[in-house]
Amino acid sequence: MTGTTSASGLILPRYLREPAEKRTPVGFPNYRSTALRAPLRTPVDLPQRLTEVTGPVLGEDRVLPHDADLTLRNGGEAVGQRILVYGRVLDSDGRPVPDALVEVWQANASGRYRHVVDTFPGPLDPHFDGLGRVVTDSLGRYEFMTIKPGAYPWGNHHNAWRPAHIHFSLFGRAFTQRLVTQMYFPGDPLFGQDPIYQAIPDEARDRTVSRFSLERTQDNWALAFEWNIVLRGREQTPFETDDDGDVA
Secondary structure, X not given: OEEEEOOOOOEEXXXXXXXXXXXXXXXXXXXXXXXXXXXXXXXXXXXXXXXXXXXXXXXXXXXXXHHHEOOEEOOXXXXXXXXXXXXXXXXXXXOEOOOOEXXXXXXXXXXXXXXXXXXXXXXXXXXXXXXXXXXXOOOOEEEEEEEOOOOEEOOOOOOOEEOOEEEXXXXXXXXXXXXXXXXXXXXXXXXXXXXXXXXXXXXXXXHHEOEEOOOOXXXXXXXXXXXXXXXXXXXXXXXXXXXXXXOO
């Protein structure tokens, strides 16, 4: 880790990047839409000044306990296999990252998002919106109760189906500190033909796959999957941004 001093005298941390071959590319030919989304020119770093690193502040009353239970919405219970998704947000040396806002979004049990552009004919669930959020505790722990998402077709190539996954967004101590990633489930048969998963360097793919936990599975209620998120370092979780871990 290195540091730079802003015009206001604030010392801003900067972290050394891994070599390019160890980072998930922002442009990947087999993932067709990256041709439209990947930058054509070298990104320009904008300086972070006092405003960017100190606000806005997430109020303690903004995230409520029921925000972490995606199975109860609009006065009813969601359809599908209940799952408990839990883990910790950690720094490179294993230290917990407290007070990080963790948000998730996902398809429902039929593989459909509640979004106007999703026309997949899987049925919508009136009691599932696929959105949740929680703030990590003093030990960096987070926990969601949700429904295991279904696979869905996405038109990238012939007979293309996305493996079941949950999107994660992490906000750090400032508005500009955001990372986005995806969590997968163990043993998914669609890994081999999914270019998003395949774009991740070989040695890092397992870091995006959760671990089934019989110990945390709730009897007669919900299966449990553990997934720890590491922000930087040798065991860093692959993220969808071209950033190398800014949450902490």
